[in-house]
Amino acid sequence: MYVRIVRPGAADRESEPRPIEMPASLPLLPLDLDLVRGFRFACRPDCGLCCFAEPRVAPEELVRITTARPDVQLRGHGRDRFLAARPRGGACQFLAADRCELHALRPRPCREYPLTVHAGRRLQVSVVLSCPGVGLEPLTSDRPARDRPDPFGLGSELGSLEERRKAARRSPIFETEHRGRRVERFLRAAGRWQDDDEVRRALDPRPPLPGPADYPVAAPPPEEEGLERLPLFFDGRAGPVAFAGALGGWDLLELSATGGGRSLGRFVPPERPPGLDGGAARLLSGYLRYMLARDAFLASVHLEMLDTESGSVTDAARVALRELGATVLARAVVRSKLASRDRTVLTEAEVAGGIRATDQDWLDRPTWGDRW
Numbered sequence: 194m195y196v197r198i199v200r201p202g203a204a205d206r207e208s209e210p211r212p213i214e215m216p217a218s219l220p221l222l223p224l225d226l227d228l229v230r231g232f233r234f235a236c237r238p239d240c241g242l243c244c245f246a247e248p249r250v251a252p253e254e255l256v257r258i259t260t261a262r263p264d265v266q267l268r269g270h271g272r273d274r275f276l277a278a279r280p281r282g283g284a285c286q287f288l289a290a291d292r293c294e295l296h297a298l299r300p301r302p303c304r305e306y307p308l309t310v311h312a313g314r315r316l317q318v319s320v321v322l323s324c325p326g327v328g329l330e331p332l333t334s335d336r337p338a339r340d341r342p343d344p345f346g347l348g349s350e351l352g353s354l355e356e357r358r359k360a361a362r363r364s365p366i367f368e369t370e371h372r373g374r375r376v377e378r379f380l381r382a383a384g385r386w387q388d389d390d391e392v393r394r395a396l397d398p399r400p401p402l403p404g405p406a407d408y409p410v411a412a413p414p415p416e417e418e419g420l421e422r423l424p425l426f427f428d429g430r431a432g433p434v435a436f437a438g439a440l441g442g443w444d445l446l447e448l449s450a451t452g453g454g455r456s457l458g459r460f461v462p463p464e465r466p467p468g469l470d471g472g473a474a475r476l477l478s479g480y481l482r483y484m485l486a487r488d489a490f491l492a493s494v495h496l497e498m499l500d501t502e503s504g505s506v507t508d509a510a511r512v513a514l515r516e517l518g519a520t521v522l523a524r525a526v527v528r529s530k531l532a533s534r535d536r537t538v539l540t541e542a543e544v545a546g547g548i549r550a551t552d553q554d555w556l557d558r559p560t561w562g563d564r565w
């Protein structure tokens with residue numbers, strides 16, 4: 194469901210166990226739902242994109258699944274067990290003819306997608322915008338997130354999250370706060386720290402848009418690194434499609450649930466920022482603001498700052514937003530070429546395609562918090 198691409202990096206170093214003194218009693222945090230308000234969701238029955246993944250399985254779920262399906266294939270060990278996907282970039286072993294064979298017993302990440310939770314200083318819920326069943330209208334709304342209407346179509350996903358929150362042990366969340374405080378102390382000592390509100394005030398409501406210096410954008414991994422490492426999107430005609438870096442351009446590969454990828458062609462990504470019509474510029478700006486509001490984004494920026502020597506959190510977030518915006522537009526251009534449109538000025542619908550093709554990829558970046 195989520196975390197298809199797992200990049201080893203600073204988060205892994207930061208998550209090495211260290212002794213922590215636990216307070217005697219720990220309050221249960223509420224779910225922060227501001228970033229879910231206003232969204233509408235309806236799963237597309239022809240899609241299956243989110244099943245090109247290896248969902249995490251909790252110990253109690255594993256008992257039920259192995260009883261019903263003794264043939265289940267697992268990956269990982271200890272507390273980190275995952276339902277294995279089929280090899281060569283295939284979908285989860287239980288996806289058959291666009292349906293989940295495990296439906297009643299599917300693990301929590303499958304019940305909760307397209308919601309994602311970042312556990313850091315709070316439990317912040319946001320919507321995975323790569324899911325084609327999610328409308329992007331709230332990104333262009335002028336109303337502040339907390340004043341928008343309740344989300345539509347996400348009742349069972351929110352219910353599952355709330356159940357899990359009530360049953361959660363507080364200690365793992367306390368550990369992530371502790372990791373965050375260590376990162377903060379390190380950046381404070383270097384005179385580089387700014388708190389999240391200050392960074393957001395500096396960059397919102399006019400987040401930095403990408404310019405010529407942000408191109409060309411980083412190529413996706415090549416096919417040889419494994420189809421399971423490639424960024425994905427859902428195409429109305431081809432179904433799940435992956436980007437792969439290649440000599441002279443990016444390959445687009447139509448993926449199959451049983452594994453393997455069929456080339457849809459090689460496309461040259463842009464060397465400079467494409468033009469945007471009014472709706473496209475507004476949508477891109479709204480998306481960058483949404484990303485800035487996600488704690489996962491700033492927690493990931495903090496980690497990346499550990500590998501650099503200068504600049505404040507605002508400076509680093511500004512660079513990361515420009516890089517994100519440039520990637521969205523480059524992927525939008527390549528997607529529009531796949532649809533036989535070679536535009537110099539992108540429309541709102543094309544930028545939406547770039548956002549769909551990028552959001553999950555960025556949510557998979559390491560942070561000092563947890564994908565709870």
Ligand code: SF4
Nearest residue numbers: 237240241243324326
């Ligand atoms: S990605 Fe979204 S629309 Fe597609 S199957 Fe998953 S939940 Fe449904």
Ligand code: SF4
Nearest residue numbers: 244285287288293303
């Ligand atoms: S368990 Fe079912 S819903 Fe979850 S990834 Fe596998 S096929 Fe998809």
